[in-house]
Amino acid sequence: MPPTPGVNQPGATDPGAIRNFCIIAHIDHGKSTLADRMLQLTEVVDPRQMRAQYLDRMDIERERGITIKSQAVRMPWTVREGERTGETVVLNMIDTPGHVDFTYEVSRSLAACEGAVLLVDAAQGIEAQTLANLYLAMENDLTIIPVLNKIDLPAAQPEKYAEELANLVGCLPEEVLKVSGKTGVGVPHLLDEIVRRLPAPIGDSGASARAMIFDSVYDIYRGVVTYVRVVDGRIEARDRIRMMSTGAVHELLELGVISPEPVKSGALGVGEVGYLITGVKDVRQSRVGDTVTINARPAKESLGGYKDPKPMVYSGLYPIDGSDYPALREALDKLKLNDAALVYEPESSAALGFGFRVGFLGLLHLEIIQQRLEREFGLDLIATAPNVVYRVLMEDGNEVVVTNPSEYPTGKVAEVFEPVARVTVLAPNDYVGAIMELCQGRRGTLQGMDYLSADRVELRYVLPLGEIIFDFFDQLKSRTKGYASLDYEPSGEQSAELVKVDILLQGETVDAFSAIVHKDKAYTYGTTIAAKLRELIPRQQFEVPIQAAIGSRIIARETIRAIRKDVLAKCYGGDITRKRKLLEKQKEGKKRMKMVGRVEVPQEAFIAALSTSDSGDSGGGKSGRK
Template sequence: MVGSPAERDVRNPLTQTTQQSASTPGRPGTAGYADETFTPPERIRNFCIIAHIDHGKSTLADRMLQLTGVLGERAYRAQYLDRMDIERERGITIKAQNVRLPWYAAGPDGEMRDHVLHLIDTPGHVDFTYEVSRSLAACEGAILLVDAAQGIEAQTLANLYLAMEHDLEIIPVLNKIDLPAAEPERYAEEIAHLIGCEPDEVLRISAKTGEGVPAVLDEVVRRVPAPVGDADAPARAMIFDSVYDTYRGVVTYIRVVDGKITPRERIRMMSTNAVHELLEVGIISPDQKPCQGLGVGEVGYLMTGVKDVRQSRVGDTVTWERKGAIEPLGGYQDPQPMVFSGLYPIDGSDYPILRDALDRLRLNDAALSYEPETSAALGFGFRCGFLGLLHLEITRDRLEREYGLDLISTAPNTVYRVELDDGGEVEVTNPAEWPEGKVSTIYEPITKVSVLAPSDFVGAIMELCQSRRGSLQGMDYLSDSRVELRYTMPLAEIIFDFFDVLKSRTRGYASLNYEPAGEQAADLVKVDILLQGEPVDAFSAIVHKDAAYAYGNSMAGKLRELIPRQQFEVPIQAAIGSRIIARETIRAIRKDVLSKCYGGDITRKRKLLEKQKEGKKRMKTIGRVDVPQEAFVAALSTDQNAVEKSKSKK
């Protein structure tokens, strides 16, 4: 740490912009670095902020933007790097964002000089761990941020282990020390025990007030290693993210490892061998600013004017067209979808728009996968793979907001491997793919689940996990009052509403993290929902045998409330194969055919009633039940409000 707090405050505040000459390259508070051709690698520091949800990552990034002078008071807004409306509404980070910051501080040798800091703000939710892993691959260091009032949470541990796997320098920081409930000494000991340092080495800050933030930036300069690369070698740059701009085409974010990238030269994407001319090279500080080029260790963006989103793959290596590199960089491991759901446009003519929208979203979200599928009830759509339920929800929300689509999503399910009696094997991502032949064994994916919570709630958590077919693997006390429980549990039991139930049983104090752990044999069945004796594929589900009756009963009950009454009686049945396990009946609309009969012979009334009965019987044999779109939306929704809303429309 350099200088007293008073000295650091003179050196770093936003007023620095007026104190320094705007023409001096590389001074904090100016745009000087954008004018330099290349920054020497020893003056560059690439780091990210990793933490659990709501521990203050985006707020800390805001303070850093203000302290380094790249963001003035007029341009400032809270959570500046959360660019999407949906991020700001939900108060969560979904996309990792990068920004370049100038900072004047002492390096490892103790000499004061200008430095370039590349900050990547990462998401905290378990569904977006893939965004975090990509960000870590572009960095040499990580700030591990922990809430001083809540302590270490499940996702904090998961992100810490990810950073250790990438061999990053970890800088432990306790945030929110200004809160009345903060216990910095207690949680500093927890962190020190976890990463093997002294409690005094854990920095204490308040991202909200700015207290201690300059010391964090000084520590980044002092401890995070400078990037290593060969400046004279052929260019090699890793694509770690890309976005689609309606007006400018594909914008590709890169981290340069070797050589240099300059505008107007021709580049080659090594995985596809596609060649493009660079129209613009620039940095993000905090908005896009063109520059003269990017050198070893620098992070920035490229624009080639390409409109085809498939030509800029995340994890690809960019090199020169002539005398380019031969060996590509390591890239990233493709994420494996864990949850599958069908997305269908309510208006069938929107299918081409949905296809283009998914193409563009795939560029921005490498963890999304999809393929076309057809449903007898819902028409043409796509079977999409997601990393979790929040990922599904955010993707659907983005498609509806950004592309003006109205969508129906089918009930989420996982991938099952089914072995048949004849020796064949089928992979099932959709109940419609369930094999007709005799099934020998069914394998379902399982996960390692880590739950962190106050020790008062151990009993409630164990009861919940056992009811979801969980198997206890171990239990560790991180301190006197906090415990970590480790379970193996089927993924299908987690993806639907496990997290909501966990939060309600622990009054919001528990945190959850899970990761794939292979597969296990399970007693699963396919439950079909029949209307008028015909299966409706959109409502079919693969569930554990013990939960089949509950699912069938629940879905039949929902549909009885949602489907309008017909001229004839409609049976709603839940079936496993040919065996009916639940039934509800929608009563027919009865017209009063006797309203014109004022007295007279009873035989006349009977005749009219028999005639009506015959008509309804004939209708039942040729009639077709129309299920309104609102009923599909409500029945496939986990939100009870959607059901109530649809019932009120009916």
């Protein structure tokens, strides 16, 4: 698709006529719908090809109504009001995810911008993730434009929430823009305000080229497609480029801009956002956060990158059919190309066979990856119960990092450290008591409490991450009738009284069911799993004890009764000793059988006992833990 006639070509655009911005908001506050209206107004999408949530390309994104991958789009805009009326400006917009699990996508997008549109639903007001994204933008020194969306809703209270937003951002209530992404009201004015309020990109066009990689995706035909923001200098087609962190040199096969489909160009100049294709098949050679420079005239210093995302939650992924193991490895390799936050390594379990220990940013991330593996690669998987990373200090001074309960050391433990998170909960003030009760039950420590307005309160807690990743969010929603919103970020670690609970079947440990829990909750976990397994494991010819143990101490037990043949059926009347003799003989047989018998746990039992659906926060699409 050729660029719109009359618009400055990429590479020749004056940086003063470029505005780079992203849209940040809580989930379901209308980012993607507003982006759709902007695409229509700037006429970069043919009306026949237009569809709702145009920038959400993945099936899962469209089904759940959430954005998972950031998308960058170049849009020409002719200013309609103000000093620059009639002037054409290039707007580079980045649509970002709103869910807390994908904050790393947001942080990468912010690094490529000068400003951010802070979008708030005029019917719901400020939510926890709105605050989290606002603080991220402020850390990056971005200019913030506060905007209220969905003003067409009957429940909208624009005046009330404009005041709330103005207090938060530090501006006047009348400076808060009011738009409707659905009907398009106020969107042209918003685009004009973006041109007026946001600064133009600053860079030295005569210096050595420096561009920052803020995303990379994998195309099966063309290899790795790298998205960059040019800071200094100029990158031209057919240049040989160098990655500054690895020193790898590649020849450029193509470069251009996304508008919103790829458009080839001859060069990219200061302040421009575009893509590079080098034909490289290994995404690790174009790391996100790296600096790209020209090999012939390389820059001396790289740009400040940003921290790699660290996995918060680990879970084992095992194929139900063992022969699918190579296919699972290949599928994970391909997903890794598209998802910088995915970490995995092979592991094996006596009960489940060969699989992978996979690190995720949260439970929604886990669920999305599992769904993509099942849909896109046709795999049937079992996911073990998710757990966080613990640091165990032994009495002999050794230190062990535990990502899997089976790695928990057996010697004398001096101290166990668990990760903690800073949690922000926003809710109507009627629910403060219920929220405090929930957080204290999860070993939380209250850090502070602020009233944002007469009827909305912000609570700040420090909670163990292991307590959040299970059903914390579901519990919070049910106790606040769905009104509370939650955001959390990692905040170091703390010492805790944690123990490893083993589940034994007939005296043998089943590693797939082991868990690391707080001492006070060990008994509850043991009894719950033992009761669950008693229902799920079929009866054998002999009695099977199911035990939960901490070390060598048994804390809970359930018994699966043996299937017994009625040996006294033909023995009616006569001497009692004859009956007793038959029963003793049966008892001896059962005893021998128990010594040599093995308990086979069916796959269904593993799936049902390990399923996170009844104990885990499935992170639902638009549900709001974000």
